[in-house]
Amino acid sequence: MGTIVAIGGGEFRKGGTRKMDEYIISKTGKKHPKVLFIPTASSDAENYTGSMKAYISDLKCGAEVLWLIKEKKEPMQIRQSILQADIIYAGGGNAALMMEVWKKHLVDVYLREAFDQGVILCGSGTGSIGWFRSGYSAHRIPRKKEVNGGGWCDGLGLLPFYYCPHYDEPIHKHFDYAMEEREGAGLALEKDTALLYNNGQYELMKTSGRRFGYLINQEEEGIIKRKLKDASLLNTFAG
Numbered sequence: 001m002g003t004i005v006a007i008g009g010g011e012f013r014k015g016g017t018r019k020m021d022e023y024i025i026s027k028t029g030k031k032h033p034k035v036l037f038i039p040t041a042s043s044d045a046e047n048y049t050g051s052m053k054a055y056i057s058d059l060k061c062g063a064e065v066l067w068l069i070k071e072k073k074e075p076m077q078i079r080q081s082i083l084q085a086d087i088i089y090a091g092g093g094n095a096a097l098m099m100e101v102w103k104k105h106l107v108d109v110y111l112r113e114a115f116d117q118g119v120i121l122c123g124s125g126t127g128s129i130g131w132f133r134s135g136y137s138a139h140r141i142p143r144k145k146e147v148n149g150g151g152w153c154d155g156l157g158l159l160p161f162y163y164c165p166h167y168d169e170p171i172h173k174h175f176d177y178a179m180e181e182r183e184g185a186g187l188a189l190e191k192d193t194a195l196l197y198n199n200g201q202y203e204l205m206k207t208s209g210r211r212f213g214y215l216i217n218q219e220e221e222g223i224i225k226r227k228l229k230d231a232s233l234l235n236t237f238a239g
Contacts, residue, residue, distance in 0.1 A: 003027055003120045004131050004196075004197040005020065005120065006194060007124040008124075008188075008194065009191035010207075013051060024120060033087055034064065035063055035087045036084075037049065037064070037065050041097060048091065052091060066082070068101050073105070079106075088111065089122050092123075094137075095129040095137045099130060115158060131159050132155040132156075132163035133154075133159065138169070138172060159238075161185050162184060162186040163188075163189075168190035168211065187215060188216055192206060202238065215233050215234065
C-alpha cells in the first residue's frame with residue numbers, strides 16, 4: 001500500500017494547485033524531498049517542463065525530469081530515477097500517448113514497484129489518469145471507443161475507479177454518458193479538487209468552495225451522479 005494524489009486540474013503558474021502540492025510534499029516527512037517530474041503526456045514539451053521544474057524548485061524540492069520521448073534511456077536508468085524519487089509527478093497532456101510510452105519503456109512496471117516501496121505518486125489533470133483503472137479524456141484516443149470527441153484510456157489500475165479530470169470543462173460532461181458503458185464507479189474531479197489515497201483510505205481535498213468531486217455510476221434506474229461532500233462514499237464504493 002502507498003500514497004496517491006490525483007488533482008482534477010488547475011493552473012500551477014497561478015497558484016491553483018499550490019496548497020495541494022504543499023500537502024503532497026508534507027506527506028514525505030522531508031524538508032527537501034526529491035520530485036521526479038514526468039512530462040510524457042505533453043510530448044516532453046520543454047517550455048512546460050521548464051516552468052514546472054522552476055515551480056517545484058520554488059517549493060523547496062529537488063526537481064528532476066524523466067524525459068522519455070526526447071532522450072533515449074536504458075531501462076535500468078529509468079528504474080533508478082523512479083525508485084530514487086520521493087514524489088513522482090505526472091504532467092498533463094495526452095493520456096493515451098503517456099500510457100503508450102510508459103508501457104514501451106516499462107515505466108508502468110517501475111511505477112508499481114515505486115508505489116509498493118512508498119514513493120508518492122501524483123499528477124494533475126490528464127497526468128493523473130495513469131493511476132486509475134481507466135480514464136476519460138477529451139483528447140481523441142486511437143483504437144478506443146469515442147464518445148463525442150472523448151475516449152477511454154486504461155491506467156495502471158492502482159485505484160479502482162473510472163476517472164475524469166477537468167470535469168468543470170463542458171466537454172468532459174460527456175463522461176456521464178460514457179459511464180453508461182462501464183460497470184463500476186466513476187470519479188469526476190473539477191479543477192482545484194484532489195483525491196487523496198493513503199494505505200487503503202480515501203480523502204477529498206478542495207481549495208475552492210465552488211469546485212467539487214462527483215461519484216457517477218450506472219444503477220437500475222440509470223446513471224446516478226452524487227456530489228461528494230467528503231470521501232465516505234468513495235471508501236464505500238471502492239470496497
